[in-house]
Amino acid sequence: MPRPPLRPHPDDDASVPGRRGLLLAAAGALLGGCAGLGLAPQFTLTEARLQALVERQFPRRHRLLELFDVTLAAPRLTLLPERDRLAADWPLEVADRFGGTPRRGRLQLDSGLRLEPSDFSLHLRQVTVQRVALDGVLPVSLQALGAAIAERLLEDLPVYRMSDERLQQFRSLGFTGGRVTIGGQGVEIALHRQAPPPPQAAPFGLPR
Structure with a gap:
């Protein structure tokens, strides 16, 4: 049986009275059904949705080597x-x-994504800077230094966090981690449920 896809939590819909509660109740029922069937809930962050979530976190300022503000x-x-x-x-x-x-300039990079088990947030992983460009001529040595510093600054940067309500729902159903795949339709997140503990053997000579 195929796993039913779930959409990201619609935080922006909270402005409609009663809508969040209805959506949370429906999501909880669906998640409970998935758990009962042994299925992993799966949802997709579209490229546009991920873009909107990331834009909320910027601009950001970093200090480099106590010499530059970036x-x-x-x-x-x-x-x-x-x-x-x-x-x-x-x-x-x-x-x-x-x-x-x-x-002024531009920083171009590519990165994988990882799912943080503690709160199901998405973070950059294995950041690789492809190009650093600033106004004027930048020596190759400074380009390499800038790329190395940028990779260090941006590694593990969070790009998505669940709402507290949905996070509590997943935790209450025993989900503890998952798998992230970057596909053609968006970033697909499939959560894993914690396996129940194995039954304990009865003491020797006693019936189970």
Whole structure:
């Protein structure tokens, strides 16, 4: 029997009175049915939905080597299903803390995704910077340094978090982790349910 796909939790629909409660009740019933049948719930974050979620987290500012302030604007995401990765094109601005004109540029990278078991959030993993470009000529050595620093800064960056209500639903049904696949329709998340403990053997000579 195919696993019924679930949509991401519709947080934006909370403005409609009573709608969130109805959706949560329906989702809980569906999840309970999946658990009873031994099926793993599966839902998909479309590229547009993931883009909207990531945009909420930017702009961000990072300090590098106590010398530069780097401001990252919201990236443009592109799914790469053939590689099970996504690409990100990040506008950025680098300002010298001790003066000078800020320089604008772009940071282009690709990354996989991992599911954090503790809260089912999605994080970047194995970030690989493909290109760092700033206004003016940037020496190759500085490009390599910038790429290495960017990979370190962005590794494990969270890009999606569940609502508290849905997280509690999944936990109450015994789901503890899952699998992430970047497909043609979006980021597919299939949760795994914790296996029940094996039955304990009865003491020797006593009936079960």
